Amino acid sequence: MTFDENKPIFLQVKEQIEDQIVNDQLKEHEQIPSTTQLVQLYKINHLTISKGINLLVENGIIYKKRGVGMFVAENAKDQLLKERKETFLDQYMRPMLEEAEKLGISREELISMMKGSEEL
Template sequence: MSPSFDDKKPIFLQIKELIEDQIVNDQLKEHEQIPSTTQLVQFYKINHLTIAKGINLLVDAGILYKKRGVGMFVAEKAKEILLTQRKERFLDEYVLPMMREAAKLGIAEGEMNLLITKAKEGIQNEP
């Protein structure tokens, strides 16, 4: 069963992110071949050019590399690159806005740590 795509984001970006997730989650490892464009088209039931556009973004970013006539492979250090990028994005998109809001609300560092611990415990107790 193919996943459903979010209407709010271009599908080629979602394909890119799905492959990135597989690398970050160790489903795809360094120098391992990714599924072919044809396989991805058949699985996701979307246009070949859409798949190619997502994959080419990863090639341009140095996350994947091409072996002519063989296919696409995960580049060396791809996981580290992706983790670094995601940590920077996490800081910008989540931590900084959270800290700004905490400052507005007068939440001290100790109280913030307690809130984070409480949230972490809630996540651990989820099914």
């Protein structure tokens, strides 16, 4: 994995694990790779991996079983999809609708534009 220098690496590790959950590569109650395995995989500091993992634990996406490992929490995928849809709405849809309104583009025109972009 190549890292984006404009974003903290621990967040990128967190997002990589989230992507695996959203894409069904990791399923509910399935064990995720250990911190040591992730250190070897990404070739980064143990504390960086731990920081990303701890965010997932705090957000209820994964849970730890002492002495056993870390596992994907129940409903983690649904929670992540909900959060990502809200983020998509805030970061992309609302600004797009505001700009369309400034330009006098109707919702019907926007829908037509989106349908036409499927060919791209």
